[in-house]
Amino acid sequence: MSCSESYDAARRPPAPRVRAELENPVTGRRVSAALYLDTGFDGTVLLTSDLWEELELGLVELDEDVYALHGGYLPVRLTPALARVNVCGAWSGLVRVYLHPLARRPLLGRGILNELYAYLAGPEARLLLSRSPASTAW
């Protein structure tokens, strides 16, 4: 499976993002969100408060101590929970996702990106994601 998505051209410079389906595994509530690719993020998915509330992830919270480190410092406490994530049909699974109280944009980190092949066609402002190298016709 592979998918191709346009960069967010409203950002300067434009930023690669991908549509993902997020699901609360207990209530079944689903939300579609555009996740920005962040290869500098160690985790899977970082969520904003709005998305967290919409998904009612308070019902699937994990009792774990997790902090975000920004640029190697400035620790911010995160709230972990479980969610089913489907990244544009190319990857899906039940994973830990994190609420960041200050985040304004949801991020997709290496926790998932490292399972995918990603091609950044910067000049065309397009991102291509695939589960296998064979299915990448780029």
Next chain:
Amino acid sequence: MPRKVFLRGIDERLYAEVKARAAILGITVSEAVNRALELWLRTPASHAVEGGGRSRRLVEAAERLAEGRERGVLVVANDGELHALFDDLEGAVRWLRELYLRGELRNSLIRPLGRRAVRYLEVGGGVDELLGELRRG
């Protein structure tokens, strides 16, 4: 118009930490307090009270039930009235979903058992935005 407010009962250790953090960011303590208050107001109500969707009773029950257990996943639900142990997270989710579908789930907390460790996740993007947010004013 900025307003002067005198507060009693501020935790001394907390205040010292705020002061140090503010100095690192190059902002005043007042600015830091304003940002913290803004943040608190923007935090979902469920998280502003008990530190998450969890209730104090849930956390206490999880603490008590996890004691001496080293393997598996403990799930506590409904302020500690219900609990169960599973081999993995999938099992925990299935149990919670059954409760939810029966209309019997009010709140829950999932606790992977074993040695408790603090994890740090580096966030590459967003540092400028975050500092900008804190320095705004």
